[in-house]
Amino acid sequence: MSGILLITEQNAGSWHRMSFEALGAALQLGTALNLPVHACILGSNVGPLAAEISAYPLAAVIALESGALAEYTADGATSALAWLVDQLQPDYVIAPHTYRARDFAPRLAARFGRSLLADVTGMRLDGPSPVFQRQLFQGKLTADYAFDSPAPNFVSVQAGSFRAVEPAAAGAPVESKTPPAAEIRQKPEPAFQEQGRAVDLTAAERIVAVGRGIREEGNLVLAQELAQALGAELGASRPICDNGWLPMERQVGSSGQTVAPKLYVAVGISGAIQHVVGMKGAACIVAINKDPAAPIFEIADYGIVADLFDAVPALTAALQSS
Numbered sequence: 001m002s003g004i005l006l007i008t009e010q011n012a013g014s015w016h017r018m019s020f021e022a023l024g025a026a027l028q029l030g031t032a033l034n035l036p037v038h039a040c041i042l043g044s045n046v047g048p049l050a051a052e053i054s055a056y057p058l059a060a061v062i063a064l065e066s067g068a069l070a071e072y073t074a075d076g077a078t079s080a081l082a083w084l085v086d087q088l089q090p091d092y093v094i095a096p097h098t099y100r101a102r103d104f105a106p107r108l109a110a111r112f113g114r115s116l117l118a119d120v121t122g123m124r125l126d127g128p129s130p131v132f133q134r135q136l137f138q139g140k141l142t143a144d145y146a147f148d149s150p151a152p153n154f155v156s157v158q159a160g161s162f163r164a165v166e167p168a169a170a171g172a173p174v175e176s177k178t179p180p181a182a183e184i185r186q187k188p189e190p191a192f193q194e195q196g197r198a199v200d201l202t203a204a205e206r207i208v209a210v211g212r213g214i215r216e217e218g219n220l221v222l223a224q225e226l227a228q229a230l231g232a233e234l235g236a237s238r239p240i241c242d243n244g245w246l247p248m249e250r251q252v253g254s255s256g257q258t259v260a261p262k263l264y265v266a267v268g269i270s271g272a273i274q275h276v277v278g279m280k281g282a283a284c285i286v287a288i289n290k291d292p293a294a295p296i297f298e299i300a301d302y303g304i305v306a307d308l309f310d311a312v313p314a315l316t317a318a319l320q321s322s
């Protein structure tokens with residue numbers, strides 16, 4: 001096959017959200033290079049998930065199923081995927097840059113004598129060849145990378161860097177394959193349970209995020225009222241959480257949450273790269289900032305150059321009266 005193989009991620013029958021961002025990246029690359037995209041999903045009894053993802057414009061969905069894949073192990077995933085890559089001979093293999101992919105994807109690439117181009121944030125075409133972007137030095141530099149190795153080449157994509165796509169009801173064929181038995185040296189421990197959080201920003205459809213422009217804790221109420229009027233969750237840039245004005249779980253960015261809501265309203269946030277990597281996957285970004293040169297406007301769909309102390313109450317009032 002000449003094409004792209006997308007590796008999706010699921011856990012106990014539930015999708016990892018980043019699977020759909022990696023799907024967006026794979027489809028973008030497929031469209032640019034005019035290559036078909038095959039998606040694979042590993043596990044046991046993954047038929048319903050395979051049927052779900054078949055609604056996307058894919059050439060095929062491969063359910064890679066065996067009892068040995070019921071629980072994730074690096075050996076099981078690497079061996080099953082290496083077998084599939086051998087069968088399909090794709091040009092590119094794309095995975096979401098999840099903790100799990102960090103575990104198996106470098107091994108998978110090494111099986112083919114390749115390295116993994118990890119944590120990619122963007123891509124473009126340079127003539128017929130794709131050029132991928134990665135960030136260096138905590139996001140201070142963005143570097144271009146192109147493969148000079150023959151296929152297959154391996155890429156993982158950063159959370160929030162590519163937009164999740166909507167299903168097209170295309171009805172891709174679903175194929176079930178059983179990989180050969182592999183030697184599995186790891187014994188999975190019980191799944192890590194995150195401490196219960198009061199808020200899950202990653203699941204929010206709308207977020208009003210507040211930054212240092214708000215000046216003091218007492219002014220947060222302005223952002224809270226706007227969030228309430230929009231039915232949105234409240235998020236923040238790092239200085240707000242560092243000050244203890246909002247809990248850390250509300251921080252968006254490279255050392256906080258990566259979010260991809262339908263609407264993200266950035267209030268008094270400059271748009272530092274460490275913030276932007278956590279929210280640029282939002283479908284619609286509205287920025288309110290009094291500085292017309294603030295970097296946040298470079299990625300905003302709608303920009304309001306105004307003093308937030310005028311604009312935010314006016315917006316809230318307009319929403320409340322509508």
Ligand SMILES: Cc1cc2nc3c(=O)[nH]c(=O)nc-3n(C[C@H](O)[C@H](O)[C@H](O)COP(=O)(O)OP(=O)(O)OC[C@H]3O[C@@H](n4cnc5c(N)ncnc54)[C@H](O)[C@@H]3O)c2cc1C
Pocket residue numbers: 138210211212213214236237238239240251252253254255256257267268269270271272273274275278288289290291294306307308309
């Ligand atoms: C390793 C590392 C990790 C980091 N991780 C994160 C992270 O996860 N998330 C994160 O957010 N940051 C993170 N940062 C910090 C990041 O570099 C920025 O310092 C931070 O995002 C800036 O926050 P801000 O935009 O709220 O503040 P500022 O950069 O100070 O911007 C405030 C903005 O408000 C505007 N403003 C001021 N007054 C008004 C007003 N009255 N009306 C309208 N606009 C106004 C200003 O024009 C300005 O653009 C990290 C930094 C490092 C080094």
